[in-house]
Amino acid sequence: MADLKIHFHELDTDYSFHKLGYIFKSEVSDNCVSISNDYGSGKIHKFRLDDGLYIRIWNVDIYKALELIRIAHPQPYRKSFNLVFIFSPKNVIYRNDANKVIINFNRLKNVLFTSSDVTINFEIIPHNTIQAIDITLRADWLERIFPDAGPEFLALLKSMIESESPVTLMEPTTLEEYQALVELYSPDSTKELFIKSRVMFIISSFLSRITNREQNDLYSSASINYSQLMYLEDIITANIKKTLPPLEVIARKVNMSISSLKRHFKSLYNKNIYEYYLDKKMEYAKRLIIENEFNTNEVAGILGYDNVSHFIETFKKFHGVSPGSIHD
Structure with missing residues (x-):
């Protein structure tokens, strides 16, 4: 603030x-x-x-x-x-x-x-x-x-x-x-x-x-087109509870070539689109656990994971602890 x-x-x-x-x-x-x-x-x-x-x-x-x-x-x-x-x-x-x-x-x-x-x-x-x-x-x-x-x-x-x-x-x-x-x-x-x-x-x-x-x-x-970036952010946010669409689908939606999209995004965020998407997804997972007190299976389901073990592995990679240990 x-x-x-x-x-x-x-x-x-x-x-x-x-x-x-x-x-x-x-x-x-x-x-x-x-x-x-x-x-x-x-x-x-x-x-x-x-x-x-x-x-x-x-x-x-x-x-x-x-x-x-x-x-x-x-x-x-x-x-x-x-x-x-x-x-x-x-x-x-x-x-x-x-x-x-x-x-x-x-x-x-x-x-x-x-x-x-x-x-x-x-x-x-x-x-x-x-x-x-x-x-x-x-x-x-x-x-x-x-x-x-x-x-x-x-x-x-x-x-x-x-x-x-x-x-x-x-x-x-x-x-x-x-x-x-x-x-x-x-x-x-x-x-x-x-x-x-x-x-x-x-x-x-x-x-x-x-x-x-x-x-x-x-x-x-090379240019930052606000409408494209805001639309891209909307696409990522809309798919937090799903699987991120393929790059060719995202590129087509924001009216950019795949190579331009990857290069431009990397230059701005110092990470690729999927890494950025996972960052947001795992931060959202942590909020669900802390603020809503959902258990691991519930959060995995909300975020679209069919394999709970895969969710636990990804969460631990980002946060250094398993989702079940957050409230321990």
Whole structure:
């Protein structure tokens, strides 16, 4: 449970940024929220680098559990994208808009690129430092700044801007991008011309990197399509008391190839779909025993096991004890 929840559509305008400072009960001066209270200590700087290009630089020690909730913009609304680099990935948890998909940032997945038409939650673990660079790129700015880019690059921009589905990617940071990001914490980071040069390099590098993929791969496997993931989660939950359908059936239902589904799921959860399904099934089994006081045979039956011994073996593998010993 978060001690502090902050809801916002955007943090680009002066009004929204001052509201952030107000919620933190902190002073806002020269586009900087200076925090020094029970919530934490540190600073959040905001810069408007161009019409449609904004950046926040976070460097805050968080003392209490914090949840940042970016609410999807209602339609119609001019589309924008956020490019978020997390320097302290182990301290941040990312949830999708239905709170069904939980993703822990890590050093191999510490960059989030998402469109403005979806709600996203960031949970900040207390008693840790949050260092992050948060860049907003409005769609019309992207079209204005890159009019003469290569055909693949322009095709990617057009696809993202015109897509009716939320666009979200999780990526690692390249060494060159990391070096440019670190420079934004240097003394020169108060100079807007310097900041803009670094930010332009980071944006160009990131977009060029994802452009080099095959277009179909970008949208069918590397991107996180919320409707697909939520549907997949529904399929897994609906079959907790049954046998999980074959992968080809699941892939067909979520409109993905089997290889893309396996690769994409593994990259997000660090386990395959069946392992994830068994995790949820065994956690549910434990709850049935503890909360409802069902015996081993009853739980095995509820979860669709014809062979009670197989259920006991699987339960013990996950929990280290047999189901019958839970209440002993």
